[in-house]
Amino acid sequence: MNFSNAKPIIEARGLRQRYGGNFSLKDINLTVAAGETVALIGPSGAGKSTVLRLLDLLEQPSGGAIVIGGQQVTGSASSRLELRRKMAFVHQKPLVFTTSVFDNIAQPLRWRGMKGEDIKPRVTAALAEVGLAGFEGRQAKTLSGGETQRVALARALVTSPDILFLDEPTANLDPNSTAMVEELVSNIIGKRRLTVVMATHDLAQGQRLANRIGVMMKGELLQLGTSDEIFMAPACRAVAEFIGIETILEGSVIESIGGLITVDVAGKLIQATGEFMPGDRVNLFLRPDHITVSLKSEIGSSARNRLEGTIVNIALVGPLVRLEIDCGIHLLAVVTRQSADELGLAIGKPVVACLKAAAIHVVKV
Numbered sequence: 298m299n300f301s302n303a304k305p306i307i308e309a310r311g312l313r314q315r316y317g318g319n320f321s322l323k324d325i326n327l328t329v330a331a332g333e334t335v336a337l338i339g340p341s342g343a344g345k346s347t348v349l350r351l352l353d354l355l356e357q358p359s360g361g362a363i364v365i366g367g368q369q370v371t372g373s374a375s376s377r378l379e380l381r382r383k384m385a386f387v388h389q390k391p392l393v394f395t396t397s398v399f400d401n402i403a404q405p406l407r408w409r410g411m412k413g414e415d416i417k418p419r420v421t422a423a424l425a426e427v428g429l430a431g432f433e434g435r436q437a438k439t440l441s442g443g444e445t446q447r448v449a450l451a452r453a454l455v456t457s458p459d460i461l462f463l464d465e466p467t468a469n470l471d472p473n474s475t476a477m478v479e480e481l482v483s484n485i486i487g488k489r490r491l492t493v494v495m496a497t498h499d500l501a502q503g504q505r506l507a508n509r510i511g512v513m514m515k516g517e518l519l520q521l522g523t524s525d526e527i528f529m530a531p532a533c534r535a536v537a538e539f540i541g542i543e544t545i546l547e548g549s550v551i552e553s554i555g556g557l558i559t560v561d562v563a564g565k566l567i568q569a570t571g572e573f574m575p576g577d578r579v580n581l582f583l584r585p586d587h588i589t590v591s592l593k594s595e596i597g598s599s600a601r602n603r604l605e606g607t608i609v610n611i612a613l614v615g616p617l618v619r620l621e622i623d624c625g626i627h628l629l630a631v632v633t634r635q636s637a638d639e640l641g642l643a644i645g646k647p648v649v650a651c652l653k654a655a656a657i658h659v660v661k662v
């Protein structure tokens with residue numbers, strides 16, 4: 298679903314936070330549409346949880362503004378409480394109280410002043426929704442990690458929030474429990490049409506659950522976009538490295554004609570596309586699956602870039618073969634095992650690496 302024209306329900310404008318140490322959150326601008334799921338991805342300490350806590354109004358930012366449902370959040374405790382009641386937060390290490398599962402889930406309803414007869418059906422429904430029907434009487438502390446996470450989810454859902462914040466919902470779980478919680482979360486988001494902002498360090502999880510991904514590093518939101526945008530057009534070197542693009546070349550634009558540029562990379566000329574000026578320093582991001590490998594004797598492909606080189610390393614990666622090719626610059630390519638066999642690829646073999654100009658993503662250094 299495309300949310301680009303949908304009404305934003307959450308807006309962060311120039312959001313900043315400082316804690317006194319080295320870390321600072323720098324000018325986070327983010328909008329989340331109603332019904333959209335945005336995943337913040339980045340290494341540990343990037344500031345993902347900090348953004349979630351600020352958006353959940355748990356903390357006051359040191360600068361910038363938060364707008365929820367069109368209403369700018371003020372410092373007033375009563376307006377914050379009113380907005381917070383439309384939100385729920387599932388923490389990275391969910392705290393369960395030393396009481397029954399029922400009491401754990403009932404607690405937020407009690408805090409809202411709800412009475413027993415209204416509480417029971419809601420708790421029962423929330424438990425069923427997370428696949429824990431019948432667990433009411435269990436002591437919460439005796440649950441497994443996956444069950445604890447599901448109780449935390451039920452406790453978040455029981456208040457029927459509009460906005461759900463999930464902080465690393467599967468960080469401490471084994472692969473089976475992770476798959477189960479992910480499927481649950483995905484079903485619940487779809488069924489309830491929740492707006493979700495989640496933090497994860499797992500890029501694949503972000504792709505599976507979110508409509509858009511925000512890549513965070515060192516307190517900055519470096520790029521926010523669909524997973525295609527992030528993978529095909531990383532905004533900068535740090536994002537490209539984070540998503541696993543291994544071949545990043547730096548060079549200078551020496552010619553630019555009608556959107557076709559020629560870049561000098563360590564004496565090799567590479568053609569790519571983009572609006573750049575001669576003299577611009579640029580990074581070229583090359584995906585291994587965009588490079589085709591052929592033998593020198595073969596008739597060339599129509600690709601603009603044909604780089605002669607020698608295979609310097611070869612490794613099996615699942616059904617594919619990963620090649621390192623020294624063309625004066627270092628390139629990585631992948632081919633099928635069948636192609637590798639047919640071409641007789643081996644270390645020391647001279648080959649030609651071909652790459653279309655349009656397949657190279659270029660950003661200014």
Ligand SMILES: Nc1ncnc2c1ncn2[C@@H]1O[C@H](COP(=O)(O)OP(=O)(O)OP(=O)(O)O)[C@@H](O)[C@H]1O
Binds near residue numbers: 318340341346496498
């Ligand atoms: N209340 C606080 N007081 C001081 N420093 C804090 C506080 N909260 C967070 N930090 C610091 O802010 C930085 C960002 O932390 P944050 O938890 O937001 O990162 P993260 O991307 O969510 O990391 P992780 O994936 O490990 O949870 C860290 O260096 C952390 O130590």
